[in-house]
Amino acid sequence: MIENKSQKRKNAWIAFLCVLAFLALVFCLDQWIKPTDKLGMLLIVLQKGSVYALAAVSMNLLNGYTGLFSLGHAGFMLLGAYTYAIFTIPDKSRDAVYQYFDAAIRFSIPEKLSQHMGGFGTALGVFIALVLAGLVAALMAWLIGLPVLRLKSDYLAIATLGFAEIIRAVFQWSKLGPITNGSNLLKNFARASKFKLEIAGTKLSLSTFVPVLIATVSITLIVLIVNSTYGRAFKAIRDDEVAAEAMGINLAKHKMIAFVTSSFFAGVAGATLAMVLSIAQANNFKSAMTYEILLMVVLGGIGSITGSVIGSLLFVAASEWWLRGLDSGKFLGIEAPNIFRNGFRLVVFSVIIMIVVLFFREGIMGEKELPDLFRKKKKDPAKEAQS
């Protein structure tokens, strides 16, 4: 018992220190590397990668830990992205953004708060808009969960996939133009590239640090939930629903909690994605996005949060950076414009994924987490007795 507790505390410290070191590194990289540098790609990978990591971890909470196979993630991210964008567009650019419509919602939370509190108000406003984005997604998840969570496995996947597509269609509907700007994109809202910290006259860029921080804090929250009594109940439902119910776990309630929590963080991920990309457009949140996230979860290992993070970072790095050359004629110093043409990257990418899935059946991490890698292998008492 005592040993168990100190081990747990040690694990928590290892994870905490790793995360802190990572955040410090990202902050420094943000200052050293200019977006126009050769290594500028690294910043983009970190920005997008952290957003996708959050999306993947929140999907893992549902698909990996609770065993509910849902494919509605892109829909919840869309809700988050739009909520965030709509509530952070400054008043003066509102009319330019809604050029074909008469904007219905006319206030920007960061702008309102900055009038009273200056720079801190802007940051607080962005934070509030992020939470609001999550809440809108969570509320929608609750409404959809009422009928849909009665369904099992494949049926649930189909129903949630359908929901995501409906949401996308509704947001592009011109009748809702005054709110969603129809099928046009939303822009000019609070975006990562504008985030700066000014200390004693020197401007420090936060354009990568802020998305990474949002993702880190959110993922930490998910880890805390997974390791709490609720996380154990989710796992019990995944492993054996009948036994879980017989042991007093209310299935409907716990499935709803998992679904709503997962969607909340999907909403935050969507908002952060809008922040990173500087635009929000319904057309970007296709079901292909859900599949990409699902792929990251599977690559990393279903049921491992560390795995989801590594999976998404690798996925984004490969598709945005390392394999870019395959599309533009030059890859690893080989020039072959006839083969390395537009679209070839996706072919190679698919082959790599197939290989990974074939040879790492359980994903990169299986069900292991970060602290597990630092722990010595458990001694086998039978073997010890022999020697």
Place this chain on the structure above:
Amino acid sequence: MSEQKTKLLVEHVTMQFGGVVAVNDLSMEVREGEIVAIIGPNGAGKTTAFNVITGVYAPTNGRVSFDGECVVENYPHGKMKKSYLGANGDMFHEIKEPTPDKLTALGMARTFQNIRLWKSMTVFDNILIAKHMKRSSNLFSAAFRFNSAEEARHRAEVMELLRVVGLEDEKDDLATSLPYGKQRRLEIARALATEPTLLLLDEPAAGMNPQETGDLTQFIAQIRKDFNVTILLIEHHMDLVMDISDRIYVLDFGRLIAHGTPDEIQRNEKVIDAYLGVVEDAED
């Protein structure tokens, strides 16, 4: 015995699947502190009766009362009204179909015929999850660890329970890595962790050798005493049943054919014909 309070009362329960009547007009009573066994040949409807009592199935007709309060009730209605094949179809008029977790919260806990432990989890966690229903925390207080006192108490209770059932040394092993007999024990311990007043054991000795069965018999008698629980069990091992049961109900083809003390049952012609005779042949 008869002065004791009624713990569980089953009245005219019929369970019909399509055109098959799995349990037909079953009435039984379990009094507080008793060990009651349900026996009968395979397919007699024993496990179905269990599933009705614990809320897994809603009965087609009948009522189940727990601690003097009606917890499950149904009557043939809708489509079933026309196709109902059982008796007493016009006796009940209410519908009460709680999910199993509601009944567990009232103090009814069960084990399963085919062991249903959570496979990817350790022995300790398997029992700890059963404590989840005793929590007072919500998602936020649990995530931010405001419930650490409660969590520590639950962990201590689980350790205590593990010590009582003799699984202390295996607490960090995967539940499925345990030998069969210990998995059964763990399942009983998990049910006990919900602090039940009625424990339902579905074939606890299935697949056990005589030695293990003997141990289990003692174990069941011990938990009745230590945890102050009433026990209802289904079993095929007659020595276990005859040894510890206060009373026995015998089912055949979904119908109750006899009930009484072990001595009465062993002398009952109908029971010997339907069930016991065969078992004695097989055991000799």
